[in-house]
Amino acid sequence: MNPVKKVPLPQRGPEAHERRxxxxxxxxxxxxxxxxxxxxxxDIAKLIGVSNAYIYKFFSSKQDIAEAVCAETLGKIDDExxxxxxxxxxxxxxxxxxxxxxxxxxxxxxxxxxxxHEIAALSSANNWCANTNHQAVLxxxxxxxxxxxxxxxxxxxxAPLDEVCRGIVDAMIPISxxxxxxxxxxxxxxxxxxxxxxxxxxxxxx
Amino acid sequence: MNPVKKVPLPQRGPEAHERRxxxxxxxxxxxxxxxxxxxxxxDIAKLIGVSNAYIYKFFSSKQDIAEAVCAETLGKIDDExxxxxxxxxxxxxxxxxxxxxxxxxxxxxxxxxxxxHEIAALSSANNWCANTNHQAVLxxxxxxxxxxxxxxxxxxxxAPLDEVCRGIVDAMIPISxxxxxxxxxxxxxxxxxxxxxxxxxxxxxx
Numbered sequence: 001m002n003p004v005k006k007v008p009l010p011q012r013g014p015e016a017h018e019r020r021x022x023x024x025x026x027x028x029x030x031x032x033x034x035x036x037x038x039x040x041x042x043d044i045a046k047l048i049g050v051s052n053a054y055i056y057k058f059f060s061s062k063q064d065i066a067e068a069v070c071a072e073t074l075g076k077i078d079d080e081x082x083x084x085x086x087x088x089x090x091x092x093x094x095x096x097x098x099x100x101x102x103x104x105x106x107x108x109x110x111x112x113x114x115x116x117h118e119i120a121a122l123s124s125a126n127n128w129c130a131n132t133n134h135q136a137v138l139x140x141x142x143x144x145x146x147x148x149x150x151x152x153x154x155x156x157x158x159a160p161l162d163e164v165c166r167g168i169v170d171a172m173i174p175i176s177x178x179x180x181x182x183x184x185x186x187x188x189x190x191x192x193x194x195x196x197x198x199x200x201x202x203x204x205x206x
Numbered sequence: 207m208n209p210v211k212k213v214p215l216p217q218r219g220p221e222a223h224e225r226r227x228x229x230x231x232x233x234x235x236x237x238x239x240x241x242x243x244x245x246x247x248x249d250i251a252k253l254i255g256v257s258n259a260y261i262y263k264f265f266s267s268k269q270d271i272a273e274a275v276c277a278e279t280l281g282k283i284d285d286e287x288x289x290x291x292x293x294x295x296x297x298x299x300x301x302x303x304x305x306x307x308x309x310x311x312x313x314x315x316x317x318x319x320x321x322x323h324e325i326a327a328l329s330s331a332n333n334w335c336a337n338t339n340h341q342a343v344l345x346x347x348x349x350x351x352x353x354x355x356x357x358x359x360x361x362x363x364x365a366p367l368d369e370v371c372r373g374i375v376d377a378m379i380p381i382s383x384x385x386x387x388x389x390x391x392x393x394x395x396x397x398x399x400x401x402x403x404x405x406x407x408x409x410x411x412x
Contacts, residue, residue, distance in 0.1 A: 171377050173379060173386065199373035199377065204408075
């Protein structure tokens with residue numbers, strides 16, 4: 001995902017980082033208004049006022065930029081979930097909030113404007129967003145809440161922790177995978193959110 | 207999904223049905239060997255020994271044929287699940303078998319040969335396979351097993367039946383949606399199967 005591995009950066013340090021962010025944000029806006037397929041690397045370069053070659057110092061292709069947009073979107077969701085896991089609230093409540101926030105943030109960030117659907121669909125179909133980092137964050141957020149709930153004495157301790165967390169992270173897929181979100185009616189999604197959250201909580205009951 | 211709604215059949219009765227089946231099976235074989243994008247309606251017509259126009263009496267497009275292949279595949283999975291729901295075995299065991307069979311049959315039928323991946327991916331991306339009939343079968347199979355388990359006294363009766371079934375059907379998505387199946391490593395899938403099945407069973411415990 002990191003272009004540093006693919007092509008050498010023109011300069012190191014904060015300036016390069018800012019440039020990269022600028023490209024990502026400009027691309028995101030353009031994708032949002034005109035769609036992924038109607039955006040070229042040239043469009044992005046023109047908007048920033050640099051050459052195509054300059055963009056290619058940071059990203060190897062348009063898809064590479066779209067993957068970065070996608071990774072950034074997931075990063076924002078992760079930040080939200082980490083904040084929830086640290087709230088001073090019961091483990092049960094934090095687990096509910098995690099499910100709800102994951103669905104709402106995914107809908108908001110991937111679908112706030114119609115045109116981003118295309119990226120969400122492409123990213124799901126091509127597995128761009130299934131990046132290891134996001135999966136690891138999700139798993140560790142859930143693990144923390146489960147451990148807290150076990151300590152509070154409200155979650156059962158018999159089932160293996162890893163298996164419990166795996167099951168919960170998997171149970172979040174139907175309400176967070178962009179492609180699945182796109183296919184479901186909003187009322188159905190709301191029903192699934194309630195059904196899955198309650199099922200997970202029943203499975204944890206002492 | 208049924209082309210009868212779109213174009214009038216050239217003849218009614220068993221002969222038309224057989225012809226339709228022949229087109230579906232021929233298309234499936236061709237898709238499997240050469241891929242969806244490299245198959246034309248003309249290829250299918252030639253293999254059967256009829257004109258393109260004749261095929262168009264049954265199906266409005268190549269996609270229409272692919273949807274029928276997809277629906278037939280889901281139908282085979284449904285038959286298997288219905289058979290499991292009727293087994294003379296405990297509700298717990300039948301629920302385990304349902305999860306396992308759904309994953310194995312989905313993998314087998316969608317991915318028995320590499321080239322069918324393309325159809326599976328297309329069908330997921332375009333929601334061909336999310337047909338109401340398959341969803342209804344899945345829901346009713348689960349409902350029957352839950353009702354039996356409640357009667358046996360091994361499944362809790364407090365949670366609303368509809369919500370319980372919705373949660374379980376949703377929890378099956380990560381191990382049966384063709385696009386998700388395609389993205390996951392086999393060992394990860396096996397882990398998810400165990401984690402989700404055990405989670406569902408814990409959520410039903412009295």
